[in-house]
Amino acid sequence: MASFMNEFGAPNFSRAGESTLVLDCGDRADAQPHLWSLARTARSWAHVREAVVGAGTLSLLFDRNRIGYDALRERLEHAFLAADDDAETPRVVEIPVQYDGEDLAAVAHACGLRCDEVIALHAGGAYVVAFVGFLPGFAYLDGLPERLQIPRRSQPRTRVPAGSVAIAGAQSGIYPFDSPGGWHIIGRTGTRMFDPQRTPAALAQPGDRVRFVIQ
Amino acid sequence: MSQRAIRVERAGLQSLIVDRGRFGFRHEGVGWCGAMDPYGFEVANELAGNAPGAAAIEIVLGDVTVVFESPARFALTGADCAARLDDLPVANWSSHVARTGSRLVLQRPRAWMRTCLAIDGGIDVPLVLGSRTTDLLAKMGGQDGRALRAGDRLALGAPAAAPHCVAVDPPPLDFVFRTIAQPFADRLWDREWTVGHESNRMGCRLRGDARPHDRGSMRSRAVFPGFIQLPPSGEPIVLMSDAQTTGGYPLAGVVVEADLWKLGQTPLGAKIRFVEQRL
Numbered sequence: 001m002a003s004f005m006n007e008f009g010a011p012n013f014s015r016a017g018e019s020t021l022v023l024d025c026g027d028r029a030d031a032q033p034h035l036w037s038l039a040r041t042a043r044s045w046a047h048v049r050e051a052v053v054g055a056g057t058l059s060l061l062f063d064r065n066r067i068g069y070d071a072l073r074e075r076l077e078h079a080f081l082a083a084d085d086d087a088e089t090p091r092v093v094e095i096p097v098q099y100d101g102e103d104l105a106a107v108a109h110a111c112g113l114r115c116d117e118v119i120a121l122h123a124g125g126a127y128v129v130a131f132v133g134f135l136p137g138f139a140y141l142d143g144l145p146e147r148l149q150i151p152r153r154s155q156p157r158t159r160v161p162a163g164s165v166a167i168a169g170a171q172s173g174i175y176p177f178d179s180p181g182g183w184h185i186i187g188r189t190g191t192r193m194f195d196p197q198r199t200p201a202a203l204a205q206p207g208d209r210v211r212f213v214i215q
Numbered sequence: 216m217s218q219r220a221i222r223v224e225r226a227g228l229q230s231l232i233v234d235r236g237r238f239g240f241r242h243e244g245v246g247w248c249g250a251m252d253p254y255g256f257e258v259a260n261e262l263a264g265n266a267p268g269a270a271a272i273e274i275v276l277g278d279v280t281v282v283f284e285s286p287a288r289f290a291l292t293g294a295d296c297a298a299r300l301d302d303l304p305v306a307n308w309s310s311h312v313a314r315t316g317s318r319l320v321l322q323r324p325r326a327w328m329r330t331c332l333a334i335d336g337g338i339d340v341p342l343v344l345g346s347r348t349t350d351l352l353a354k355m356g357g358q359d360g361r362a363l364r365a366g367d368r369l370a371l372g373a374p375a376a377a378p379h380c381v382a383v384d385p386p387p388l389d390f391v392f393r394t395i396a397q398p399f400a401d402r403l404w405d406r407e408w409t410v411g412h413e414s415n416r417m418g419c420r421l422r423g424d425a426r427p428h429d430r431g432s433m434r435s436r437a438v439f440p441g442f443i444q445l446p447p448s449g450e451p452i453v454l455m456s457d458a459q460t461t462g463g464y465p466l467a468g469v470v471v472e473a474d475l476w477k478l479g480q481t482p483l484g485a486k487i488r489f490v491e492q493r494l
Contacts, residue, residue: 015494016397016442016466016469017395017397017439017441017442017469017470017471018395018469018471018472018494019472020437020439020469022436022437024436027434039242043239043242049238049239050238050239050241050242050437050439051242052241052242052437052460052461053242053437054434054435054436054437054461055434055435055436056434057434057436057437059436059437061241061437061439131242131435131461132242132243132244133241133244133435133437133459133460133461134244134435134459134460134461134462135244135352135353135459136240136243136244136245136246136350136352136353137243137244138244140435176244176353177352177353177354179352194243194244194353196343196344196353196355200243201240201243201245201344202243202244206242
């Protein structure tokens with residue numbers, strides 16, 4: 001992955017607390033596939049307990065009794081140079097949606113669109129799972145059409161129902177469980193985003209493509 | 216032969232089946248949800264003669280009664296609930312033996328927050344993603360993913376060997392937390408913080424002399440228990456066992472792992488301090 005290095009310079013490594021190493025690739029969207037692949041590699045290392053991808057970052061929680069920060073950093077740097085982006089054909093996950101969310105009208109108003117235009121734009125988007133986090137099975141989806149990009153709600157809800165399809169900023173997501181949340185709810189789905197009996201338990205994995213289908 | 220078991224008669228405020236935690240799935244958004252007082256949890260298992268990490272019950276502020284449906288060795292650690300077994304006092308941080316029909320009664324403790332009740336053989340609930348601990352958010356693990364209720368019958372694993380020790384001294388509890396500095400650390404030191412009443416297993420929310428900041432949120436990245444987040448209000452949140460897996464607030468520090476158990480035992484309203492620990 002020499003071209004990656006040449007084009008963008010060296011990645012930034014840092015330490016958070018006793019046992020966390022953070023690799024930060026900054027704001028570059030093209031870093032994400034590289035991080036998915038690197039995370040899978042790191043997860044197979046015995047001294048790595050967690051390997052979690054964020055937006056432009058990969059965090060490794062390591063076992064301090066088995067490896068030091070410097071040694072792990074060196075190992076990750078080598079893997080970083082050797083790793084390839086995901087070569088496999090991406091999986092497509094289809095999510096049927098009933099577009100009747102509480103915030104649909106407010107979103108339409110904020111975007112200067114009609115409700116049916118919001119629905120057509122959202123369902124017409126090509127989404128990629130950037131990373132999974134926040135809640136079990138919550139996929140952060142890149143690819144929200146620009147005309148739908150508005151800041152999150154000024155007042156977060158204390159309870160967003162499970163199955164809510166929502167948008168905020170440049171992303172869309174589906175709440176797998178009832179939880180507090182600040183995104184705009186535009187629809188709902190019956191698809192189970194997380195099932196501990198399934199392997200993997202999260203339906204949408206990093207790199208998967210997601211299509212919303214109007215019901 | 217009927218399976219060894221206990222029955223919950225009074226469940227208390229929030230009693231959960233816990234173990235060390237559900238590790239290795241944070242990349243799927245799954246939190247650890249392990250014991251809030253990992254020290255008390257390990258000692259309780261040791262005193263009960265259990266293998267390390269066996270599932271036990273973590274009780275918030277006492278007020279629990281359980282009935283043994285078979286003979287069992289058990290141990291209590293953490294908050295002292297002036298426990299009685301069939302009206303005889305049982306010492307905290309000690310190992311005891313119950314007979315079939317014995318009733319263990321815990322009262323509300325005067326200090327500390329949580330009591331760990333370990334029983335030999337461990338609480339025998341199914342493994343979910345490699346752990347028996349309760350995830351309240353995903354409603355999985357433990358007893359159907361929820362806190363215990365009166366009437367719950369909990370199966371026990373096969374009886375363990377006799378313990379190597381039967382009593383230990385309680386560890387000293389103070390509210391000073393050694394913390395490794397992160398970019399916003401200057402806002403943590405040299406002041407007292409009060410543990411807010413909306414604190415829970417996800418995070419300890421602090422009140423005090425906070426300076427608001429306008430750094431908003433950053434790109435979401437992985438967070439872990441012990442991380443101290445700084446929302447725009449400037450009032451720190453220390454992430455705890457059930458913490459979410461990613462977050463976008465700036466970091467002020469990371470509490471050292473050896474001190475995290477004390478946070479699980481810090482009462483709401485208590486005053487705490489952070490002191491800088493260098494790596």
